[in-house]
Amino acid sequence: MELLGVFTNIEQAATAVEQLVRAGCPEETITSVTSVPYPPGVLIRGQRRGWFHRLTVGGALLGAAGGFALAAGTAWIYPVQTGDKPIIALFPTGIIAYEGMMLCALLGTMAGMLLEMGLPDLRRRARDPEIADGLIGIAVTLADETRRRTVEQTLLAAGALRIRTDEAP
Numbered sequence: 779m780e781l782l783g784v785f786t787n788i789e790q791a792a793t794a795v796e797q798l799v800r801a802g803c804p805e806e807t808i809t810s811v812t813s814v815p816y817p818p819g820v821l822i823r824g825q826r827r828g829w830f831h832r833l834t835v836g837g838a839l840l841g842a843a844g845g846f847a848l849a850a851g852t853a854w855i856y857p858v859q860t861g862d863k864p865i866i867a868l869f870p871t872g873i874i875a876y877e878g879m880m881l882c883a884l885l886g887t888m889a890g891m892l893l894e895m896g897l898p899d900l901r902r903r904a905r906d907p908e909i910a911d912g913l914i915g916i917a918v919t920l921a922d923e924t925r926r927r928t929v930e931q932t933l934l935a936a937g938a939l940r941i942r943t944d945e946a947p
Contacts, residue, residue, distance in 0.1 A: 779919070779920045779922075779923065779926070779943065779944060779945075780902075780903060780904045780917055780918065780919050780920070780943065780944040781904060781917070781918045781920065781926065781929055781930065781933070781941055781942070781943055782811065782904035782905070782906060782915050782916070782917045782918075782941065782942040782943070783915065783916045783917075783918075783933035783934075783936070783938035783940075783941050784906050784908065784909065784913050784914070784915050784938060784939045784940050784941075784942065785913065785914045785915070785916065785936070785937060785938055785939065786913060786914075786937075786939060787914070788816070788820070788821070788914060790914075790936055790937035790938075791810065791821055791914040791916050791936075792820070792821055793936045793937070794916050794932065794933055794936035794937070794938065795808055795810075795821055795822055795916060797932050797935065797936050798916075798918060798929065798932050798933075801928055801929070801932050802925075802928075803918055803925070803929065805822060805823065807918055807919045807920070808822055808916065808917070808918055808919075809822065809916075809917045809919075810822055810914065810915065810916060810917075811906075811909055811914070811915035811916075811917055812909065812914050812915065813909055813910050813911070813912060814912070821914075821916070828890070828893075828894050829890050829893050829894065830887070830890035830891065830893070830894050831890070832890070833886040833887070833889050833890035833893070834883055834886045834887045834890055835883075835886075836886055837882040837883045837884075837885055837886020837887070837889075838879045838880075838882060838883035838886065839879075840882050840886075841878040841879040841880070841881055841882025841883060842875050842876070842878060842879035842882075843875075844878050844882065845874045845875035845876065845877060845878020845879060846871060846874070846875040846878075848874060848878065849866075849870060849871040849874035849875065850866045850871050853865050853866045853867070853871070854866060902944045903917075903944055904917060904942040904943050904944045905942065906940075906942050913939070916933065916938075918933075
């Protein structure tokens with residue numbers, strides 16, 4: 779279950795986050811929903827580790843190895859002897875390895891970007907259309923109904939205009 783408190787300004791939203799943490803909500807369960815890209819740490823202090831860099835580097839390494847295996851393996855399996863030149867030439871193999879590296883790094887970057895943005899989001903989430911108009915949302919994910927009343931009171935005490943849930947309207 780998710781509760782979404784909608785606030786008019788950043789100070790009220792930051793106060794709500796502080797009060798929720800003091801009330802015992804773990805910071806991992808609190809997220810901000812805004813149409814403005816605030817810097818990390820403005821609303822929620824905790825930083826979660828992302829997959830973006832790992833997928834990009836992993837894709838680049840996998841692509842370079844795949845490109846090298848493709849070029850060198852093809853030359854090794856089907857050798858064409860041209861004079862006294864080596865069967866596996868350095869520069870053509872390097873070019874194919876580079877192109878494979880760049881292709882897979884790009885695919886890894888796109889996959890990491892989608893994971894960081896949480897797309898596709900198949901979960902049922904609480905939404906408010908006025909967040910696109912400049913309001914700020916603080917979403918709290920609850921494991922069960924026991925803390926719902928406390929979270930609602932904390933959000934309203936911090937100045938929430940309204941509280942939305944992920945339940946059907």
